[in-house]
Amino acid sequence: MSAPSASPVVRMPFSELQGLLQRIFVRHGCAEQVASVLAHNCTSAQRDGAHSHGIFRMPGYVSTLASGWVNGQAQPQVSDVAPAFVRVDAGGGFAQPALAAARALLVEKARTAGIAVLAIHNSHHFAALWPDVEPFAEEGLVALSVVNSMTCVVPHGARKPLFGTNPIAFAAPCEGSDPIVFDMATSAMAHGDVQIAARQGQQLPLGVGVDAAGEPTTDPKAILEGGALLPFGGHKGSALSMMVELLAAALTGGHFSWEFDWAKHPGAKTPWTGQLIIVIDPSKAEGGRFALRSRELVGQMQAVGLSRLPGERRFRERAQAAREGVALTEQELQGLRALLA
Amino acid sequence: MSAPSASPVVRMPFSELQGLLQRIFVRHGCAEQVASVLAHNCTSAQRDGAHSHGIFRMPGYVSTLASGWVNGQAQPQVSDVAPAFVRVDAGGGFAQPALAAARALLVEKARTAGIAVLAIHNSHHFAALWPDVEPFAEEGLVALSVVNSMTCVVPHGARKPLFGTNPIAFAAPCEGSDPIVFDMATSAMAHGDVQIAARQGQQLPLGVGVDAAGEPTTDPKAILEGGALLPFGGHKGSALSMMVELLAAALTGGHFSWEFDWAKHPGAKTPWTGQLIIVIDPSKAEGGRFALRSRELVGQMQAVGLSRLPGERRFRERAQAAREGVALTEQELQGLRALLA
Numbered sequence: 001m002s003a004p005s006a007s008p009v010v011r012m013p014f015s016e017l018q019g020l021l022q023r024i025f026v027r028h029g030c031a032e033q034v035a036s037v038l039a040h041n042c043t044s045a046q047r048d049g050a051h052s053h054g055i056f057r058m059p060g061y062v063s064t065l066a067s068g069w070v071n072g073q074a075q076p077q078v079s080d081v082a083p084a085f086v087r088v089d090a091g092g093g094f095a096q097p098a099l100a101a102a103r104a105l106l107v108e109k110a111r112t113a114g115i116a117v118l119a120i121h122n123s124h125h126f127a128a129l130w131p132d133v134e135p136f137a138e139e140g141l142v143a144l145s146v147v148n149s150m151t152c153v154v155p156h157g158a159r160k161p162l163f164g165t166n167p168i169a170f171a172a173p174c175e176g177s178d179p180i181v182f183d184m185a186t187s188a189m190a191h192g193d194v195q196i197a198a199r200q201g202q203q204l205p206l207g208v209g210v211d212a213a214g215e216p217t218t219d220p221k222a223i224l225e226g227g228a229l230l231p232f233g234g235h236k237g238s239a240l241s242m243m244v245e246l247l248a249a250a251l252t253g254g255h256f257s258w259e260f261d262w263a264k265h266p267g268a269k270t271p272w273t274g275q276l277i278i279v280i281d282p283s284k285a286e287g288g289r290f291a292l293r294s295r296e297l298v299g300q301m302q303a304v305g306l307s308r309l310p311g312e313r314r315f316r317e318r319a320q321a322a323r324e325g326v327a328l329t330e331q332e333l334q335g336l337r338a339l340l341a
Numbered sequence: 342m343s344a345p346s347a348s349p350v351v352r353m354p355f356s357e358l359q360g361l362l363q364r365i366f367v368r369h370g371c372a373e374q375v376a377s378v379l380a381h382n383c384t385s386a387q388r389d390g391a392h393s394h395g396i397f398r399m400p401g402y403v404s405t406l407a408s409g410w411v412n413g414q415a416q417p418q419v420s421d422v423a424p425a426f427v428r429v430d431a432g433g434g435f436a437q438p439a440l441a442a443a444r445a446l447l448v449e450k451a452r453t454a455g456i457a458v459l460a461i462h463n464s465h466h467f468a469a470l471w472p473d474v475e476p477f478a479e480e481g482l483v484a485l486s487v488v489n490s491m492t493c494v495v496p497h498g499a500r501k502p503l504f505g506t507n508p509i510a511f512a513a514p515c516e517g518s519d520p521i522v523f524d525m526a527t528s529a530m531a532h533g534d535v536q537i538a539a540r541q542g543q544q545l546p547l548g549v550g551v552d553a554a555g556e557p558t559t560d561p562k563a564i565l566e567g568g569a570l571l572p573f574g575g576h577k578g579s580a581l582s583m584m585v586e587l588l589a590a591a592l593t594g595g596h597f598s599w600e601f602d603w604a605k606h607p608g609a610k611t612p613w614t615g616q617l618i619i620v621i622d623p624s625k626a627e628g629g630r631f632a633l634r635s636r637e638l639v640g641q642m643q644a645v646g647l648s649r650l651p652g653e654r655r656f657r658e659r660a661q662a663a664r665e666g667v668a669l670t671e672q673e674l675q676g677l678r679a680l681l682a
Contacts, residue, residue, distance in 0.1 A: 078619045083424040085455025089658075114426025115458040115619070121627050133560040142592065148363065159646035170584050180587070233574025239651045242638070243511050246521070250513075250634035253627025258378040260643060278456070278619065284426045286462050286594025293591035297583070300599060305500035310580045 010333055011325030018043040024058060024339045028065040030072035037096045038127070045128045047326045049317035052192030055332045060269040061126060062339055065252040069268035070124045074102040087253075090123030095147065095275045098123055110141060110279040116339045118277040123256035124270035125149070126283070129169035134278065137171035137179030140291065142280040145169045145265065150271040151258040153187045153229045156238035159214060161228035164257035164271060165191050166244035173282070174298055175291040181311035186241035187229040194220045194229070202335040220327035249259035306327055351674055352666030359384040365680045369406045371413035378437045379468070386469045388667045390658035393533030394469035396673045401610040402467060403680055410609035411465045415420065417442040425454040428594075431464030436488065439464050440473055451482060451620040459618040462595035465611035466490070470510035471524035471652070473491060473618065478512035478520030481632065483621040486510045489589040491612040492599040494528045494570045497579035500555060502569035505598035505612060506532050507585035510585045514623070515639055516632040522652035527582040528570040535561045535570070588617045 012020075018039045025035030038061070046054030074093025078101050081087050086106050090098035098120045109116035124249050125147045136143035149164030167190070169183040185191070188208045197204055198220035211217040212226030223229060231237035249256045254274020262268035282290030298309060321327065328336075353361075359380045366376030379402070387395030405411050415434025419442050422428050427447050431439035450457035460598045466488045471598035490505030508531070510524040526532070529549045538545055539561035552558040553567030562572060572578035590597045595615020603609035623631030639650060662668065 005546055046455070067452050081625050082455035083453065084457070085622075087625075087627055089627070112424065113454050113457075114423035115456055116425070116454075117456040117621060119626060123442065142587070155645060155647050158642065159651065160643045162641055170580075171588050172584075180583070182584075184577045184580060230658075232577050235651075236525045236573050237568055237577070239511075239525060240509075242642070242651065243523075243636055246483070246513050246635060249624055250631050250638065251621065251626050256634075256638060256641070280458060280592065281423075281426075282592055284422050284428075285460060286430070290591050293597075294587060297586055297597060300503055300597070301496055301499065301583070304496060304503045306496050306498055308498065310576075310583065327562075332598055339495075 007331035009327050010330055011321075011327050014043060014047060014321065015068045015324050016170035017046065017326050017328070020336055020340070021058065024062065024336065025072070025339055026324055028062045028072070030065065033100075034074070034097045034142050037100050038094060040133045041096055041127045041177060041270060041325065044131050046328060047318055047321040048314035050130075050314060052190055052196055055328055055336065056192065056196065058336060058339060063267040064124070064126070064269040067262075067265040067267035068270070069262050069265035070270050078102045078105065080105060084109050084116040086116065088118065088120045088123075091119055092122055092238050092272070093124065094270075095120050095125040096125035096127065096132070099275070099277065106277070106279055107136070107139065107141070110281050114284040115278065115280045118279070119274070120276075121252040121274040122272075123254065123275060124272055125275055126270040128183055129167045130171070130181050130314075132275075133169045133171035134179060134182075136279055137173045137181065140173050140283070142172045142282055142290070143170070143277060145275065145277040146244040146248045147275040148245050148254070148271070149191070149274045150260075150273075152191060153231055153241060154210060154214075155242070156231055156235040162258055163231070163241040163245060164273070165229065166241045166248070166257070168240065168244065173291040173292055175295040177298070178311065178315045179296070180294060180298065180309065181314075184232075186231055186237050186244060188232045188237075189229065191229070194223055198224055206279045212291075248274045252276055290330040346435040348670035348672035350668050351671055352662075352668050354666050355384060355662065358387065358667050358669070361677055361681070362399065365403065365677065367411070368528065369403045369404065369413070374441075375413055375415070375435060375438045378441050379435060380498050382437055382468045382472045384667065385472050387669060388401055388659055388662040389655035391469050391655060392406050393531055393537055396519070396669055396677065397533065397537065398467060399677060399680060405610040407466070408603075408606040408608035410491040410603055410606035410613070411611050415463060419443045419446065421446060423533070423542070425450050425457040427457065428460045429459065429461045429464075431461055433463055433613070435467065435611075436464035436466040437468065439475070440616070440618065447618070447620055448477070448480065448482070451622050455625040456619065456621045459620070460593040460615070462593040462611075462615040464595065464616060465613055466616055466623045469524055470508045471522050471655075473616075474510045474512035474524075475520060475522050476515045477620055478522065481514050481624070483623055483631070484511070484618060486616065486618040487585040487589045488616040489586050489595070489598045489612070489614045490532070491601075491614075493532060494572055494582060495551060495555075495574055496583070497576040503599055504572070504579075504582040504586060505614070506570065507582045507598070508590070509581065509585065513635055514632040516636040518636070518639070519656045521635060521639065521650065522655075525573075527572055527585060529573045529578075530570065532570070535564055539565055589615045593617055
């Protein structure tokens with residue numbers, strides 16, 4: 001979801017915006033390496049027009065760091081558990097530096113064993129999930145990741161919220177073009193998009209969420225203030241959200257979406273949970289032509305009239321940003337400068 | 342979906358019904374081992390009340406075998422490709438005997454490496470998917486499987502069908518109770534359930550499918566005769582269906598759902614595609630308490646008011662069948678005897 005605004009749009013080179021965000025992260029207690037990884041992630045989301053995970057997130061990052069809820073200096077501890085299984089204890093820090101610390105080992109294992117899994121726990125994930133999987137596809141690998149978040153989704157058929165928005169992201173190489181990438185909340189809408197709608201006074205479609213009384217509502221504020229989201233696609237999306245809890249929390253040793261209590265950390269915003277990443281080496285597949293087959297799939301999807309492939313809008317925005325710089329509003333830029341002061 | 346009928350219900354011991362189905366498979370050209378695996382699968386579905394994949398499927402199996410489209414005598418060829426990657430060429434036979442042939446190697450690799458993948462190609466899958474994953478959970482493993490099928494689903498935003506019903510099945514152990522298992526078509530409804538609705542003259546909800554003109558319809562016959570299904574959950578279900586094509590076909594070396602042509606085999610019913618199964622050993626997870634954590638998840642789901650967990654109805658039907666025998670109608674039993682004649 002984009003974030004239209006009356007404020008004039010300015011454009012900055014990627015590296016300049018990343019540098020600005022990095023200084024903000026360092027200013028608020030992150031180690032240089034942590035700040036670098038988070039700034040790259042956040043700038044990438046902004047560049048791709050994924051505004052609910054771009055600059056929009058920065059006040060939340062700062063607030064959660066200030067609260068002492070997350071450790072911006074954490075040193076991830078990587079454990080080589082088995083030929084295709086890597087664990088990382090993120091040390092109460094962010095998930096992205098934990099992935100960065102284990103990434104080379106994960107790729108080596110996937111290429112040797114054909115498939116490998118990375119289980120991150122004791123981690124905070126506050127970002128889009130596609131930046132975690134897309135780089136694997138750029139290296140010719142297939143990647144699937146899930147992360148659980150914080151209780152805000154009512155399981156299908158239940159009365160109260162339990163699951164997080166629990167996204168699933170997938171990336172696969174595609175011959176001669178950008179990889180095929182998607183990143184979907186298993187809730188009917190991502191939490192950040194509900195926040196953006198609330199800020200802009202927009203109404204939501206029915207089926208996205210319920211109010212504090214558990215009644216269907218179209219008011220994003222009613223969802224955020226005591227209400228809850230619904231899973232996408234009824235009982236099927238709900239089952240997938242349950243699967244994400246099992247894979248991202250039970251299988252990593254992380255918290256379920258309802259298990260952490262940040263009451264003693266006012267300003268805390270980030271879910272303290274876990275993340276699972278599965279990486280497959282398609283060169284092991286029969287025929288070894290995965291990226292070509294992927295290309296054929298895309299061709300057929302276009303032939304039946306699909307005007308926009310998953311991830312395509314982001315790649316288009318990215319191309320524009322490469323030519324003209326990353327777009328942000330004057331108001332957002334002022335907000336960033338204030339965070340640096 | 343159950344299949345109510347005016348015909349009286351009879352109940353048979355599991356082994357007796359399995360034996361009857363096995364003789365039918367052999368009678369129509371299957372090797373003993375193939376017949377045994379398929380009969381067990383089909384009887385299990387009938388036992389669990391999964392009627393669209395139970396006895397209901399038998400005429401389709403017989404018809405497809407008679408057409409020469411599938412090889413009931415195929416010998417699966419297992420290739421040990423890498424420490425965590427197994428391939429099987431099903432030889433134009435059914436997927437289940439291919440899984441059976443590779444299963445021990447797959448489990449051994451998963452327990453050694455922490456995760457392993459089985460890629461089956463040149464295979465026909467005409468059954469429910471949960472019987473493929475549930476046994477892994479009974480051994481303490483986590484399993485995920487996808488299989489693509491045949492063009493009958495219009496990708497979200499497209500004009501014509503391309504994807505198959507492309508189910509996703511998942512199974513995980515749960516301490517002190519049946520495993521957590523789900524099996525969902527990524528279409529709004531499973532194909533077999535549409536066929537059952539058509540046979541019974543029932544209307545479907547809007548959103549399940551379109552007619553031959555691409556217009557929304559509630560008539561199952563209009564969906565089956567020139568129309569098509571829609572993905573569940575809009576663009577998200579559609580993206581998952583696309584992922585299933587990539588994993589079950591591109592990554593296995595199998596056909597996409599639109600690539601096979603059975604025109605020269607009148608009576609052919611089974612999709613000639615591929616199947617992927619990922620198995621994870623949760624004893625490698627931090628803390629090693631996966632099944633207990635799974636139990637905690639189930640407890641919380643019940644606490645927020647979930648009256649039926651994924652897979653629960655099947656386990657309840659199964660318990661009844663264990664006491665009283667597997668239910669089928671007198672009409673179905675006569676149909677089976679006719680297939681044996």
